[in-house]
């Protein structure tokens with residue numbers, strides 16, 4: 001009897017702490033390790049990466065080309081185009097953190113020629129993100145994240161590529177709030193957020209809606225388009241429109257055929273002028 005009691009007491013004593021340790025371990029296993037990796041030439045993407053890493057409490061690593069782009073826009077265009085066309089991607093410095101040690105990689109980049117900038121090709125050629133979750137994010141002039149996703153999926157076929165976040169360089173002031181909502185919606189951080197309803201079906205644009213479209217894209221030199229149809233939805237700050245538009249032939253340029261149909265997202269916040277948030281061709 002004494003022996004049985006002693007055994008039970010011993011078991012109870014030794015079980016207590018062991019249970020705590022395994023609980024801790026289980027919790028550790030449940031909390032995925034997150035790394036924010038980014039390339040940024042003119043610091044727009046860096047701003048997004050900084051906000052993400054701070055919000056997530058994640059490690060942050062910058063992709064730095066050995067030979068940096070010199071900052072002159074046209075020289076960068078020329079060099080970047082050549083590197084992409086020839087698949088001659090630039091050498092990059094060793095990253096501050098080893099991606100192998102992380103479960104979720106937030107990968108940030110500027111959109112160059114409809115895809116991620118060449119240093120990100122180099123990075124993806126050097127690492128294996130197979131089995132990891134990858135959350136892409138980007139900044140762009142007009143284009144959006146979508147055009148880069150095909151290259152990303154091809155570069156990392158064994159990775160699970162999750163929905164990403166993109167923001168126009170001209171709208172960076174709206175980014176911290178959007179990132180907060182994006183991270184909450186993805187379940188990466190806790191907190192309340194407003195779920196966005198889906199867009200209803202499109203209808204032909206009214207005069208008023210056509211005026212909203214024109215006001216949003218009017219002074220953007222790369223866009224010369226006419227809205228055909230639209231759908232709108234309520235967003236926390238105002239109204240978001242999804243226009244289907246077509247390129248108009250350019251009056252001032254060479255006789256280029258219209259590039260076809262595009263989807264243009266436009267936000268109207270309070271009394272502010274309409275702004276387009278991305279264009280998907």
Ligand SMILES: Cc1cc2nc3c(=O)[nH]c(=O)nc-3n(C[C@H](O)[C@H](O)[C@H](O)COP(=O)(O)O)c2cc1C
Pocket residue numbers: 039040041042043044045046073076077080081109110111112113114115139140141142143144168169
């Ligand atoms: C070489 C080059 C090519 C670019 N190509 C595109 C493009 O195809 N589509 C687009 O929307 N923006 C394009 N941009 C604009 C950049 O994506 C935008 O300025 C971005 O915010 C820059 O980010 P960063 O400051 O992190 O370098 C291009 C910029 C450069 C320098």
